[in-house]
Amino acid sequence: MQDEFKAAARKTAISVAAAACFGLALNYTKSSTAALEFASGYLVEQSLSVDNLFVFIMLFEYFRVPPAFQQRVLSWGIVGAILMRGVMIVAGVAAVKRFRWTSLLFAGILLLSSVKLLMEGDEDEDVGDNLVMRLSRKLVGATTEYDGDRFFTVVDGAKRATPLLLCL
Numbered sequence: 001m002q003d004e005f006k007a008a009a010r011k012t013a014i015s016v017a018a019a020a021c022f023g024l025a026l027n028y029t030k031s032s033t034a035a036l037e038f039a040s041g042y043l044v045e046q047s048l049s050v051d052n053l054f055v056f057i058m059l060f061e062y063f064r065v066p067p068a069f070q071q072r073v074l075s076w077g078i079v080g081a082i083l084m085r086g087v088m089i090v091a092g093v094a095a096v097k098r099f100r101w102t103s104l105l106f107a108g109i110l111l112l113s114s115v116k117l118l119m120e121g122d123e124d125e126d127v128g129d130n131l132v133m134r135l136s137r138k139l140v141g142a143t144t145e146y147d148g149d150r151f152f153t154v155v156d157g158a159k160r161a162t163p164l165l166l167c168l
Contacts, residue, residue, distance in 0.1 A: 063167040
């Protein structure tokens with residue numbers, strides 16, 4: 001665990017140093033405005049990354065995803081997020097421009113999610129007992145059991161979604 005932390009810290013330091021060097025290069029080759037715009041964009045992206053990490057942790061905990069399967073669902077989730085980001089940006093901007101109150105709605109959802117995460121105890125809820133799993137079982141016949149790192153499994157001859165797909 002200690003080695004993983006050191007490796008992650010080293011990669012993070014290299015990434016931040018490379019971004020800082022790029023910003024300095026922009027300052028000298030283009031302008032201070034270009035460097036400031038890059039730095040602003042970089043900080044916004046880093047902030048959004050931390051926000052995404054918060055969501056990933058919540059989802060993995062909610063669906064009790066075993067650590068061995070988290071990398072697979074995370075990789076596919078990133079691909080889906082890239083595709084969905086464009087759609088959501090367009091729809092979100094349109095909604096916020098048309099209905100100003102949607103900003104408050106989105107902020108409220110984030111606030112409630114963070115409060116719930118902070119207030120949560122350490123009790124282990126069975127993955128089959130949470131709301132998403134109960135609805136998924138009723139609507140599409142999802143299974144409550146993981147089948148390795150598969151998104152689908154076959155139960156009694158029928159293809160069923162696993163909790164890993166629902167987490168994705």
